[in-house]
Amino acid sequence: MRVTDIQSPKDIKSMNVRQLENLADQIRTFLIESIARTGGHLSSNLGVVELTLAMHYVFNAPKDKLIFDVGHQCYTHKILTGRAQMFPLLRQRNGLSGYQRMHESPYDCWEAGHSSTSLSAALGFATARDLLKQNYEVVALIGDGSLTGGMAMEALNDIGSKQKKLIIIFNDNNMSISRNHAGFEERITALRASKVYRSTKQGMKSNLKNNKMGQNVLKQVTKVKDHIKDGVIDAPLFREFNLDYIGPVDGHNLNELINVLETAKEHDGPIVVHVLTRKGKGYPYAEQDQTGKWHGVSPFDVKTGEPLMKLPYDHLTWSEVISRTLMRFAKKDKKLVVLTPAMAQGSKLLEFSKAYPDRFFDCGIAEQHTVTMAGAMALGGLHPFVSVYSTFLQRAYDQMNHDIGRMKLPVVIGIDRAGLVGQDGDTHQGVFDIAMLRSIPNLILSQPQDAAEAQNLLYTAFRSGKPFCIRYPRGNVKYEEVTDLQDIEIGSWTKTTVGTHPKSIVITYGPDVDHVIAKAKTNNMDLIVVNARFFKPVDGTMIDELYETGLPIHVFETDCRIGSLSTAILEYRNRVAPQFQTFGIDDHFVEQGSVRSLRIQEHIGLEDLFEELEQDV
The missing domain is CATH 3.40.50.970 (Thiamin diphosphate (ThDP)-binding fold, Pyr/PP domains)
Structure with a gap:
C-alpha cells in the first residue's frame, strides 16, 4: 500500500x-x-x-x-x-x-x-x-x-x-x-505485555473476586506486586x-x-x-542533532541537509541581533543573566549558553516559573534578560502582572516571534502581546525599527532600572554592530518626512517603518512616516503635533486591533481633548481598602458619574 x-x-x-x-x-x-x-x-x-x-x-x-x-x-x-x-x-x-x-x-x-x-x-x-x-x-x-x-x-x-x-x-x-534497570526491567515489561500473562491475570482476578477469602488473597497479591514495582520497576x-x-x-x-x-x-x-x-x-x-536545529525546519536539501534559502551575508535574524548584543553586554556586566523557557535554539542563545554556562538558565517548558525566577534574580542583584516567544508569553501573564509589573522589577523581556509568524498558524501568531501587556502598570513596551535601534533599545532597557519589554519579529534584518550605543528616551517616537509637501501621516512600528518609507519613495508619495517604537508609554507630544497638522492619520499595524497602538493613541487623545467622558481605574495597581473607599479614591463611584451628568444639563 x-x-x-x-x-x-x-x-x-x-x-x-x-x-x-x-x-x-x-x-x-x-x-x-x-x-x-x-x-x-x-x-x-x-x-x-x-x-x-x-x-x-x-x-x-x-x-x-x-x-x-x-x-x-x-x-x-x-x-x-x-x-x-x-x-x-x-x-x-x-x-x-x-x-x-x-x-x-x-x-x-x-x-x-x-x-x-x-x-x-x-x-x-x-x-x-x-x-x-x-x-x-x-x-x-x-x-x-x-x-x-x-x-x-x-x-x-x-x-x-x-x-x-x-x-x-x-x-x-x-x-x-x-531509572534504567536494563534487561530485568525489559523482561518484566515483556511479561506483563504477553497475552498469556494478560489472560491469566484477568482469569485469576475474576475467580478470586467470587468470595471473601479470594478477595483477601487478591488484596495481598496486589500489595506484593506494588512493593516489587515500587522498588524495582516503575519510574x-x-x-x-x-x-x-x-x-x-x-x-x-x-x-x-x-x-x-x-x-x-x-x-x-x-x-x-x-x-x-x-x-x-x-x-x-536529524538523528545526530543535539541542539534542536532539526525540530522545526525550513525547506532543505535532503542529501546535504542544507537549507534551500540562506540569509544575505550582511543579515541576521532578529533573534541573533539580540543574542549578539547580549553577548557584548555580558562581557562587561558580570551580573547579566539570560533565562528562557526551552527556547535556547529558536532564540539563538546557544552561543551565550556556551560562553556563560553559569549565567544561562533554560527553565524547561515553564514560562510562569521562568518569569518569576527572573524577578527574584533582579531583587537579588542580578540583571536578568528573559527570552520568550510572544505566543508563549501569554502563559505568563499572571507573573508579568503580579511578579514583575506590580513590584516594578528591572527585568528585561525579549519578546521573540512577535507579530505574524506564518505557517505555524493561529496558536502561534504573536499578535496579542501588545494588548496583553499595555494593561499592566509600570511596564515599558517597545519594538525597534531596525537592528541599530534594537541594540540601543536593549542598552536602554538594562540601564532603565524598570520592567522593560522589547518585541521583535520572526525573520531577518540588515545588521551592523553599533559601537557608540545611545540611551533612547523612553516613550519617544521619531518621524521621517518623505517628499516636500506631506499629504498624509502613517504611524507604524518595527520593520514596517522602513518598508513604508521605501514604498512611499518608490511611488513618489509625500507623507510623514512615524516610528512609534514605544507602545507604552506613547509619545504624547508627537501625537499632539501630528493632530495639529490637520492631515489624515493612518495607524498601520499588523497585530490585533483591540488594545493596540491605535487604541493607545485614541485613549491619549481623548484625555487631551475629550470627545466622550470615560470612567475607570488609571494605569496603576490599586492597594487594599473597602470597595466603597477604593471607588471614591479612583473616582469611579456613582457620585462621580452623577456629578458629570449634572454638568450636562
Missing part, C-alpha cells in the same frame, strides 16, 4: 507486523521528502512513526480519543487518517495544518499548539465519558519536554486522584526521567502520582508496542506507558 492510498486507520488493521514495518519505512521517507519541500516539524515526527502506527492499530479512532500533546508530532496520524495527499500544502494558506485541527478531520479530537495540555484534556474526556455512560478509550501522547510544564504536573496529580480509566503514553527520547515520578506504569518499551519495535498498548487498553484506571524513541530516526542529520 502506498502512503497516499491510505484513507483511514481501517486500512492498516489487517496488516501483519512485517507489513506495518514496511509501511513505517515508507512513511518516514515520505515525511523527509515532503518536509524538505514545505518545511515543518521534522525530528519529532520521524521519532513517532511506529508509535503512531501502533496507536491506530490498537485503538479505534475517532471513537477512541487520541490526543497529541503540542500536536506538532501528528504528521503520521494525519497520513493514517487519509490526509497524505494534502501534504504538498502543509502549513500553507487553506492547506494542511501542522497541528491537529477539528475542522480538518473527525480524527482530530483536540487542538493544541502549546505544550502540556494533553493530560488535562484526557482527564476531561474521560470524565465526560463516564458521566454520560459512554464507552471509549482516551489516550494522551506526551513527550518528556512537555512533561516539564507545570500544567502537565497539575494534571498528573488530578489524574492520580480521580483514577479515571485513561492511557498516558510517555514519549521519552532522552531517558531523562526513569518513581509516576508512582508518586499514584499512577500504574508499564515500560520502558522500544518505541521503534512495532511488535512490542502493539502488545504493550493492548495491555494498557485492558487496564483499569490510569496507566503510563513509557516508550523510548529516537528523535529524527531515519534521517542521519
